[in-house]
Amino acid sequence: MDDTSRDTPRLGLVGAGPWARMFTGPMLAASGAATFAGVWARRPEAAQEVASAHGVAVVDDLDELFATCDGVVFSLPPDVQATLAARAARAGVAVLLDKPVGLDTGQATELAAAIDEAGVPSQVILTNRYYDSMRSFLAEAASFDGYGGRASFFGNGCVPGTYFATPWRLAQGGLLDLGPHVLDALDAAIGPIVDIRARGDAHRLVLLECEHDGGRLSQAALSATSNQPGGLAVEVLGLDGGIGFDAAAFAADQARVEFATAMRRIVDEFVDCIGRRESHPLDVHRGLHLQRLIDRAAAQL
Numbered sequence: 001m002d003d004t005s006r007d008t009p010r011l012g013l014v015g016a017g018p019w020a021r022m023f024t025g026p027m028l029a030a031s032g033a034a035t036f037a038g039v040w041a042r043r044p045e046a047a048q049e050v051a052s053a054h055g056v057a058v059v060d061d062l063d064e065l066f067a068t069c070d071g072v073v074f075s076l077p078p079d080v081q082a083t084l085a086a087r088a089a090r091a092g093v094a095v096l097l098d099k100p101v102g103l104d105t106g107q108a109t110e111l112a113a114a115i116d117e118a119g120v121p122s123q124v125i126l127t128n129r130y131y132d133s134m135r136s137f138l139a140e141a142a143s144f145d146g147y148g149g150r151a152s153f154f155g156n157g158c159v160p161g162t163y164f165a166t167p168w169r170l171a172q173g174g175l176l177d178l179g180p181h182v183l184d185a186l187d188a189a190i191g192p193i194v195d196i197r198a199r200g201d202a203h204r205l206v207l208l209e210c211e212h213d214g215g216r217l218s219q220a221a222l223s224a225t226s227n228q229p230g231g232l233a234v235e236v237l238g239l240d241g242g243i244g245f246d247a248a249a250f251a252a253d254q255a256r257v258e259f260a261t262a263m264r265r266i267v268d269e270f271v272d273c274i275g276r277r278e279s280h281p282l283d284v285h286r287g288l289h290l291q292r293l294i295d296r297a298a299a300q301l
Contacts, residue, residue: 008032008033008034008035008271009033009034009035009069009070009071009271009274009275010034010035010037010068010069010070010071011028011031011034011035011036011037011069011070011071011072011073011096011267011270012037012038012039012040012059012065012066012068012069012071012072012073013025013028013036013038013039013040013050013072013073013075014040014041014062014065014072014073014074014075014076014084014088015041015074015075015076015080015081016039016041016043016046016047016049016050016075017041017046017075017076017166018163018164018166019075019098019164020039020041020050020075021049021050021053022163023075023127023263024073024075024098024125025039025050025053025054025075026054026263027073027263027266027267028054028073028267029053029054029055029056030260030263030264031263031264031267031268033267033268033271034071034267034270034271036054036056037056037057037059037065037068037069038051038056038057038058038059038065038068039051039056039057039058039059040058040059040060040061040062040065042080044058044060047059062084062087063091066087066088066091066092066093067091069093070093070094070274071093071094071095071096071121071270071271071274072085072088072093072094072095072096073096073270074095074096074097074098075098076098077103077166077167077168078098078100078101078102078103078107078168078176079102079103079107079168081097081098081101081102082101082102082103082107082108082110082111085097085101085111085114085115086110086111086114086115088120089114089115089117089118089120089122090114090117090118092118092120093120094120094121094122094123094270094273094274095115095120095121095122095123095284096122096123096124096125096266096270097122097123097124097125097284097287098124098125099124099125099126099180099181099287099290100176100177100179100180100287100290100291100294101124101284101287101288101291102287102291103168103172103176104291104295105288105291105292105295108284108287108288108291108292109288111284111288112284112285112287112288115279115284119277121270121273121274121276121277121278121279121280121283122279122280122283122284123266123269123270123273123279123280123282123283124280124282124283124284124286124287125266126180126181126184126282126286127181127262128181128185128232128245128247129184129188129282130261130262130265130266130269131247131258131261131262132258132261133245133247133254133258134185134245134247137189137234137243137244137245138188138189140243141188141189141190141236141243144236144238144240144243145238145239145240146189146190146216146236146237146238146242146243147216147217147237147238147239148190148212148216148217148218148236148237149186149189149190149216149218149234149235149236149237149242150218150219150220150234150235150237151182151185151186151218151219151220151221151232151233151234151235152182152220152221152222152232152233153178153181153182153220153222153223153230153231153232153233154221154222154223154226154228154230154248155174155178155223155224155226155228155230155231156224156225156226156227156228156230157169157174157177157178157224158170158173158174158177158203158224158225159224159225159227162227164177169224172202173201173202173203173206173224173225174202174203174206174222174223174224174225175198175202175206175222175294175297175298175301176202176294176298177224178222178223178224179206179222179290179293179294179297180287180290180291180294181232182208182220182222182232182234183196183208183210183220183290183293183294184286184290185232185234185245186210186212186218186220186234187212187289187290187293189234189236190212190216190218190236191212191213191214191216192212192213193210193211193212193213193218193293194211194212194213195210195211196208196209196210196211196293196296196297197209197210197297197300198296198297198298198300198301199300199301200301201301202298202301203225204223204225205221205222205223206221206222206223206297206301207219207220207221208220208221208222208297230248231246231247231248231249231250232245232246232247232248233245233246233247233248233249234246
């Protein structure tokens with residue numbers, strides 16, 4: 001929508017699950033760069049819970065939310081997100097997407113096409129990419145003479161009864177949930193991944209071997225049933241040693257600071273994209289690239 005009289009863009013929240021309660025709701029409420037315009041969710045009682053926590057309205061009609069917002073933030077299962085984000089794009093609204101952007105490559109492709117056709121900005125919340133420490137690591141990796149690397153992500157999001165054990169995670173396993181973080185980090189630090197091999201079990205442990213542009217190699221291990229709090233770790237290796245990023249090793253104070261920085265930066269950069277009418281470097285096509293890699297790996301398990 002086009003309303004240049006507003007001081008700040010209006011952003012709505014679509015979804016009211018665990019991530020909305022923990023991250024996207026507080027993120028919108030804390031932002032000084034945008035107005036938190038309201039919450040819509042498939043379950044009205046969940047929408048009311050998130051909206052009440054931040055003193056904003058529940059919007060009963062999703063199209064009404066689109067009509068009154070400059071952008072919408074999604075906290076939904078990937079298949080639901082793919083459908084509703086395409087609907088938002090067709091309504092002319094910028095979209096801030098969760099990862100993965102769809103349940104499979106087909107859904108991600110259709111979403112990217114809808115966003116491209118509508119010409120609206122898109123951005124993906126790959127949380128680690130908005131941390132100061134990750135950005136410093138990637139800046140160093142850009143000039144580091146590396147021949148390969150490794151990554152890992154262990155967590156408990158697919159263990160029944162834990163905070164993030166939503167139906168889609170329990171059904172799909174850790175590759176779809178944690179794979180975007182792992183593959184994005186390796187791809188960004190070492191170079192575009194051009195081939196991937198996988199073995200293991202998505203509901204237990206997945207081992208990946210990636211070939212990057214230029215012949216560099218990397219390995220990764222991930223599990224969302226390790227029943228421990230975890231985080232992304234990635235390392236680039238070369239003749240001069242190695243450089244790395246390790247969210248799993250954050251002290252409590254650093255974790256709080258990085259989390260707060262990510263919340264602020266995500267909204268600030270989304271608002272900038274809306275103002276420039278351009279997509280973020282981490283846009284729907286970045287999500288589509290990661291989805292293709294994940295599907296290629298999943299087919300081998």
